[in-house]
Amino acid sequence: MKKCFYRTFIFVFLIIISGCQINKEGYNEQKEEQVVEETMKSYSKIDPSIDLSSNETISVIVQFTTKPAKVAVLEAEAKGIDLTLEEAKQQVEESYQTFQKEIHTFLDENQVSYRIKHRYKHALNGVSMELPANEIKRLIESSVIQKVFPNEEIQLDPPIQPSDQM
Known part of the structure; x- marks a missing residue:
């Protein structure tokens, strides 16, 4: 047993x-x-044309998740949500303030050199900035970033004019 x-x-x-x-x-x-x-998810926030292994300083455009104020009001209106222009502007300002705090944590505390060149509020909500390409990985840890693009000038070709038809 x-x-x-x-x-x-x-x-x-x-x-x-x-x-x-x-x-x-x-x-x-x-x-x-x-x-x-x-x-x-993190790397989907970064344009694939950016070489993240390079330590070369590059210029990028950082798009925030918060829409520009006028766009946010129009989108809210289309969804039947009440949002005033002032409230939307406040949200844009708050996203920038949050970015400023987070950039301090992710870049300043790690002694990464960067420079914010311009702040965008109308066509998109975000900034253009310069920083080493390999430090973008730290930057995208920010809760307010939607996408990071290379800051490149593009030129559109003018439309082709139809030739005179007989």
């Missing part, structure tokens, strides 16, 4: 241990998937 009890105990013990191991592996896989997903 003791042998039977002893074997049953060992059998149950082994099942419990193997079950814990399976759960542990599942937990590790889930944790790994979360890390990959977070990394992909």
Whole structure:
């Protein structure tokens, strides 16, 4: 009887241990998937043409998640939400203040040199700034950033005029 009890105990013990191991592996896989997903979300905020391995200082445009005031009012109106222009302007200002605080944490405390060149409020809500390309990874940790683009001048070709038809 003791042998039977002893074997049953060992059998149950082994099942419990193997079950814990399976759960542990599942937990590790889930944790790994979360890390990959977070990394992909972060890098999806960065234009793929930016070389994040370079330590060269580049100029970028940082777009915030908060819409410009007039756009936010129009979008709210379309959704049936009351939003005054003053409230929307306050949200834009708050996003900039939050960015300023977070940039201090992510860049200043790590002694990263950067320069904010211009602040945008009308066509988009954001800033243009210069910083080392490899430090953009720190910058995108900000809760207010939607996207980071290279600050490049583009030129559109004028439309082709139709030739005179006979």
